[in-house]
Amino acid sequence: MNTDMDKGAQVLKLLGDRTRLTMMKILESQDCCVCEFTAIFNLSQPAVSQHIRKLKDARLVTETRRGQWVFYSLNKDTEDYPLVRDILNHFPGQAGRLKELEQQGLRIFCD
Template sequence: MLKTAVEIDKAAMILKLFGDRTRLTMMKILDHHDCCVCEFVEIFQASQPSISQHLRKLRDVGLVREERRGQWIFYSINKSNDYYPFVQKILDQLPDQDHKLKELEEQGTRITCC
């Protein structure tokens, strides 16, 4: 059975997670690209533990998933999550963030872990 509405408690939890600029930007990037922690470290100029904490919060509620590729873990949006349609409507309202990955490519720092 297809859900047509998100429970208020779940919506509040998701919106609280999205209230953090870093997590919101991560989600927008992940909506179109898989990324490794090291790429987010470069994009946000933040520590690896800080980035990992943000990703853990998103993963714990099922909004992102991780996939091991060799010794590295890549993150992507979990589009099969029950709340993805709600999340997608929010992300669709945000400006594209592809330029952040393009800057990494131009600097030669995209996917530095691989």
């Protein structure tokens, strides 16, 4: 029982950060690479990588290499996914953030 509470507390702590919560909401609808997150959040690559590393260490996101790029996606196979899904359901979609970048000519394509 304590282990479940500890895991739940860890997930809540990770998603208690606005940037990580927003990243997870974006990943709910599409895979992204670090370069896209740097543009969306106007953060440095090391800062974005730090956020991603925390989510990856907790197995909330997975990575896939496509050529020279690494794309991140929501890990729907983890035992924590039902909790993550329930939390994300309480927040508005973020798919428009990449669309905004595209419209401003700031979208970075990693393909």
